Amino acid sequence: MTIIADLHIHSKHSRGCSNDLGIDNLEKYARMKGVGLLGTGDFTHPEWIKELKAKLSDDGTGIFRTANGFPFMLQTEISLIYSSNGKGRRVHNVVLAPNLEVVEQITDELKKRGRVDYDGRPIFKIPCPEFVEMLRGISNKIEVIPAHIWTPHFSVMGEYNQFKNLDECFEDQVKHVHAVETGLSSDPPMNWRCSFLDKFNLVSFSDLHSYWPWRIGREATIFDCGLTYEAIIKAIRTGQGLAGTMEVDPAYGKYHYDGHRNCNVCLKPAESVKLGKKCPKCGRPLVIGVEHRVEQLADRPIGYVPPNAKKFYTLMPLSELLQHVFGKGIATKGIWEEYNKLMKLGSEIEVLLNKSEKELLNVTTEKMAKAILKNREGKIKVKPGFDGVYGVPLFSEEEREYPGEQKMLGTGPEPKEKPAKDGKTGKTKKNKEQKGLAEF
Numbered sequence: 001m002t003i004i005a006d007l008h009i010h011s012k013h014s015r016g017c018s019n020d021l022g023i024d025n026l027e028k029y030a031r032m033k034g035v036g037l038l039g040t041g042d043f044t045h046p047e048w049i050k051e052l053k054a055k056l057s058d059d060g061t062g063i064f065r066t067a068n069g070f071p072f073m074l075q076t077e078i079s080l081i082y083s084s085n086g087k088g089r090r091v092h093n094v095v096l097a098p099n100l101e102v103v104e105q106i107t108d109e110l111k112k113r114g115r116v117d118y119d120g121r122p123i124f125k126i127p128c129p130e131f132v133e134m135l136r137g138i139s140n141k142i143e144v145i146p147a148h149i150w151t152p153h154f155s156v157m158g159e160y161n162q163f164k165n166l167d168e169c170f171e172d173q174v175k176h177v178h179a180v181e182t183g184l185s186s187d188p189p190m191n192w193r194c195s196f197l198d199k200f201n202l203v204s205f206s207d208l209h210s211y212w213p214w215r216i217g218r219e220a221t222i223f224d225c226g227l228t229y230e231a232i233i234k235a236i237r238t239g240q241g242l243a244g245t246m247e248v249d250p251a252y253g254k255y256h257y258d259g260h261r262n263c264n265v266c267l268k269p270a271e272s273v274k275l276g277k278k279c280p281k282c283g284r285p286l287v288i289g290v291e292h293r294v295e296q297l298a299d300r301p302i303g304y305v306p307p308n309a310k311k312f313y314t315l316m317p318l319s320e321l322l323q324h325v326f327g328k329g330i331a332t333k334g335i336w337e338e339y340n341k342l343m344k345l346g347s348e349i350e351v352l353l354n355k356s357e358k359e360l361l362n363v364t365t366e367k368m369a370k371a372i373l374k375n376r377e378g379k380i381k382v383k384p385g386f387d388g389v390y391g392v393p394l395f396s397e398e399e400r401e402y403p404g405e406q407k408m409l410g411t412g413p414e415p416k417e418k419p420a421k422d423g424k425t426g427k428t429k430k431n432k433e434q435k436g437l438a439e440f
């Protein structure tokens, strides 16, 4: 069976963000999107695991179902901040677990080394090789997947760590790493250019944060296998049963190009190299994006396709298309009204991929229908994202429902994945995020 899976999400307990989003709403939005399997997120968090135990039950195959039968897999993301070879390192890893006993053992092991109750994505001072070894010691069914591998601040291949490949980071434990998450700012063709990644399968997930539940599945992995923990893990490990991925345009990712958010400076890798990787406005080092890192480490030309390449789709999320065609804030009432009209045809993924022009015209405007078809053909240009700012899909005046210049509408208050000044945590200022939240 074909399963569209999003196995990297977060709960309401990540980053101290409080709202009433729980399992019920995750299920609701996953169904709306057309996602058929979700990660639980945050399984080490004491409050969240309580909710998971109350709301989900193991169907006997390591898949945890809601009362309505919607399937979840036990999943979390752990932030590792440590030193190796005299250099500071910061790596995020997604962890999948087969059952609640294993989750309890993982949590107990981590509690010996720190706290798990302050954030759904806790931080530990454990080197990556030791982390993998520790988890494999608990169960060889646990899977560790390096998260959003190219982003600048918290990823294995990102600018901060300066690792040249995964072997350098995971050392002898690299043999237990089978897949890598490409992240929003890179797509399979970018990763195919690096031969050191050939031995890993590519997966894509949303890395959804709780107060944007409708972001589920903006990136996802397509499996063609049975819906059991074992079958999904086998597909991740061997590629058999892993049919491909659903991606956004990598330029939409918030770390695609180099730049400075506060200086409003966004640069292509070549331009930033010319400037010595310093900001032309403030003179400080630029945040080096994903395109730049791939360019530095690639040993193959643009356009290289490996013989075993998996299929992938490039699709902008529907909310972003509506936002820019209609020129309104992404989570406003007007945009939701337009969104819900389209949902009469099926899930978001069905609308984006399969509904005909005729069907679309029954529920939406001509310009919006054209935008959906153009998206399907991969022809929408995107102004690249940088330093935590999302990229923006571009539409000409004729393609929009409003006249004049395109409004450069942002995608709202997402948490910024940037270390605090003290370099100790990845937390951002709470008041800023909450202020943004109030707008929705």
Ligand SMILES: [Zn+2]
Binding pocket: 077, 092, 147, 148, 154, 207
């Ligand atoms: Zn992360």
Ligand SMILES: [Zn+2]
Binding pocket: 260, 262, 263, 265, 279, 280, 281, 282, 283, 284
């Ligand atoms: Zn600057």
